[in-house]
Amino acid sequence: MTDGAAPSIEQGWSTGFDRLLSRFLARCVPARQVLLTGPGPVASITFDDVSDSAATVGAPLLERDGLRGTFYVAAEWCGLQDRYWRVAGRSEIRAIAQAGHEIGCHTARHVNVQSLALRDLARECDRSRDLLGEICDVDPRHFCYPFGDIGLAQKRYLASRFVTCRSIYERLNVGQVDPALLGAVGLFDASYRRERLLALVRRTVATRGWLILYTHDVSPDPTRIGTSPRLLAEALAVLADHGVPVLTMSEAARHHGLPAA
Known part of the structure; x- marks a missing residue:
C-alpha cells in the first residue's frame, strides 16, 4: 500500500513448518460437515478485495442480467491505492450494497489469518463488522480468507462466526462439504480455458453442486x-x-440447506 495505508501486517502466503502443518490440518480436518441438499445446481460470482473496477464495472455487468454477486471487503482499505488497483471507496461499497449485492468479510486489514492469535482474529472480525456497519449497515455472514491462507485453529473460530468461509482451493462444492473451507475457481483472463469452464458447469449440473467463481479487478x-x-x-x-x-x-447457502454458524 502507498502512504496512508493500514499499519504493517503480515502479507502473503505463510511459510515455516508450523504454518505448513496448520494449513495441512485445516485442509484435512473439517470444522463441520454438511451435505448439500439443494434441488438443483447453483453458482456464485465473488470478488476479493473489491477494486474500484469490481464495484463500478463488475457489479453493473451482473445487474444487467438481473444478477447479484458477493463482494469480500477489507474495510480499512477502502479508498486506498495498492500495487495493482485502487480499492473501492466507502461510497462505492455503499452503492453496491444498496443495489442488492452481498458484502462479505475479508478481515478489516486484509491480514493473513494464520498470523493472528484467536483473540486478535476476533478483534479483526469485530473491526470489520463495525466498519461495514458504518459504511453500508451490514453485518457480514460470509468470510473469505485473505491470500487464501488458512490455519486449523483460525478456521475453527471462523466456522463458529460465519455461515461460510471461502478458500481459493480450486474445486467444485458437491456432496459433503466443510462450510468453513468452500472451494472456488479463479475466473482470470490470464489462465482461462473455455473447455474447463464448460466441464465445470456441466459437472455442477450433473451433481447439483455449487460452483463458486472468484476474481479481483474487472478491466479490459x-x-x-x-x-x-x-x-x-x-x-x-x-x-x-x-x-x-x-x-x-x-x-446459495440457503438453497443448499447450510445451517447458520
Whole structure:
C-alpha cells in the first residue's frame, strides 16, 4: 500500500513448518460437515478485495442480467491505492450494497489469518463488522480468507462466526462439504480455458453442486488475477445456457440447506 495505508501486517502466503502443518490440518480436518441438499445446481460470482473496477464495472455487468454477486471487503482499505488497483471507496461499497449485492468479510486489514492469535482474529472480525456497519449497515455472514491462507485453529473460530468461509482451493462444492473451507475457481483472463469452464458447469449440473467463481479487478486489461468484462459476460452466458442460477453466497447457502454458524 502507498502512504496512508493500514499499519504493517503480515502479507502473503505463510511459510515455516508450523504454518505448513496448520494449513495441512485445516485442509484435512473439517470444522463441520454438511451435505448439500439443494434441488438443483447453483453458482456464485465473488470478488476479493473489491477494486474500484469490481464495484463500478463488475457489479453493473451482473445487474444487467438481473444478477447479484458477493463482494469480500477489507474495510480499512477502502479508498486506498495498492500495487495493482485502487480499492473501492466507502461510497462505492455503499452503492453496491444498496443495489442488492452481498458484502462479505475479508478481515478489516486484509491480514493473513494464520498470523493472528484467536483473540486478535476476533478483534479483526469485530473491526470489520463495525466498519461495514458504518459504511453500508451490514453485518457480514460470509468470510473469505485473505491470500487464501488458512490455519486449523483460525478456521475453527471462523466456522463458529460465519455461515461460510471461502478458500481459493480450486474445486467444485458437491456432496459433503466443510462450510468453513468452500472451494472456488479463479475466473482470470490470464489462465482461462473455455473447455474447463464448460466441464465445470456441466459437472455442477450433473451433481447439483455449487460452483463458486472468484476474481479481483474487472478491466479490459486486467491483472493476472482479474477478469475482463468480456470474460465475465461469457461466464454468465455459459451458466445461463446450462440453466445454472447465479446466487449470492447467502442465497446459495440457503438453497443448499447450510445451517447458520
